[in-house]
Amino acid sequence: MNDVNSTRKMRSALGQVRGYGPAKSGLRHWRAQRLTAIALLPLTFYFVISILVLKGANQVAIRAYMHEPWNAVLFLGLAVCLFYHAQLGLEVVIEDYIHNEGRRVLLLLLMRGSVAFFGLLATISILKLAL
Amino acid sequence: MQDVRETLMQGRNSDGQPVRRPLSPHLQVYKPQISSVLSIFHRLSGVALTGGAVVLALWLAAAAESPHTFLVAQRLVDSFAGLMVLFGFTVMLFYHFCNGIRHLLWDAGYGFDLSTMHRTGYIVIGATLVLTAVAWAVGFAIG
Numbered sequence: 001m002n003d004v005n006s007t008r009k010m011r012s013a014l015g016q017v018r019g020y021g022p023a024k025s026g027l028r029h030w031r032a033q034r035l036t037a038i039a040l041l042p043l044t045f046y047f048v049i050s051i052l053v054l055k056g057a058n059q060v061a062i063r064a065y066m067h068e069p070w071n072a073v074l075f076l077g078l079a080v081c082l083f084y085h086a087q088l089g090l091e092v093v094i095e096d097y098i099h100n101e102g103r104r105v106l107l108l109l110l111m112r113g114s115v116a117f118f119g120l121l122a123t124i125s126i127l128k129l130a131l
Numbered sequence: 132m133q134d135v136r137e138t139l140m141q142g143r144n145s146d147g148q149p150v151r152r153p154l155s156p157h158l159q160v161y162k163p164q165i166s167s168v169l170s171i172f173h174r175l176s177g178v179a180l181t182g183g184a185v186v187l188a189l190w191l192a193a194a195a196e197s198p199h200t201f202l203v204a205q206r207l208v209d210s211f212a213g214l215m216v217l218f219g220f221t222v223m224l225f226y227h228f229c230n231g232i233r234h235l236l237w238d239a240g241y242g243f244d245l246s247t248m249h250r251t252g253y254i255v256i257g258a259t260l261v262l263t264a265v266a267w268a269v270g271f272a273i274g
Contacts, residue, residue: 014135034238037231044228048266055273059201062194079188086181093174115181122188125195 029088036085043078050075063129072130079126083119087112165252173230176223183220218267225262229255 011020054065066072090111098104142152161167193204207213233251236242242251 034235037235041228041232044224048224052266052269052273055270058205059194059198062201075191082184082187086177086184089174089177090181093178118185118188122184122191125188125191128195129191 029091033085033088036081036088039077039081040085043074043081046074047078066126066129069130072126075126076123079119079122083115083122087115090115165249169230169252169255173227173234176227176230179223180220180227183224186216186220218263221263221266222259225266226255226259229258229262 050065050071054062057065066075091108094104094107094111098107140152142150144150190204190208193200208217233242233255236251242248
């Protein structure tokens, strides 16, 4: 019973054959979600202040704001972390609530595509305003 | 042969009719408590804030497009409906922000006992209200 192999084996032979159990990639998702969350704490603070500073500003003022390298970098960081974090979160929600496999896979694809689209839209827009 | 997971899904409802058991999370059978309500609201606000992120992307795109497009976007944001939506996003953002810190502290192993968890829950609600009020008060004061 103290054999290392027997204590390590938590999965039944049938479960192993059928591929049940962890897919060995859960930690990456979990870590990425936390890391983006931590990055988003100061970025959210900065974002709220930016929105208050830019309240009622016209397009010229927005352009001038984004022209500052600090602001461009922080907004790009915000866009990357925000859309990545959103994708990770929506993934879990869809996996939890959509039980039909076909519908789940389709919705995950649609969701990832949409999040990537709007993430890129935000990124390109910030770059265009900054340059 | 039937899948072992399918076998575990067999159940009967209170009328004795065979039913397929619901998967987690079956929210309808629990009495609402601060722990579960805040948890559900964390997800809800996260999903809603994705909508906020899309609005942010469109707002930035409008600014990048032309001064005229940005003027149209600003008029939408400044409308009564726009401000209402913006207010909703502010509440969601500060809630998700505060409760997110609570989650990170749990991940680090702090605040798991029931009394602390309830207390931090109320702190999150209070902080959300205060931060929302401060942000909008500053917004109005700027004019």
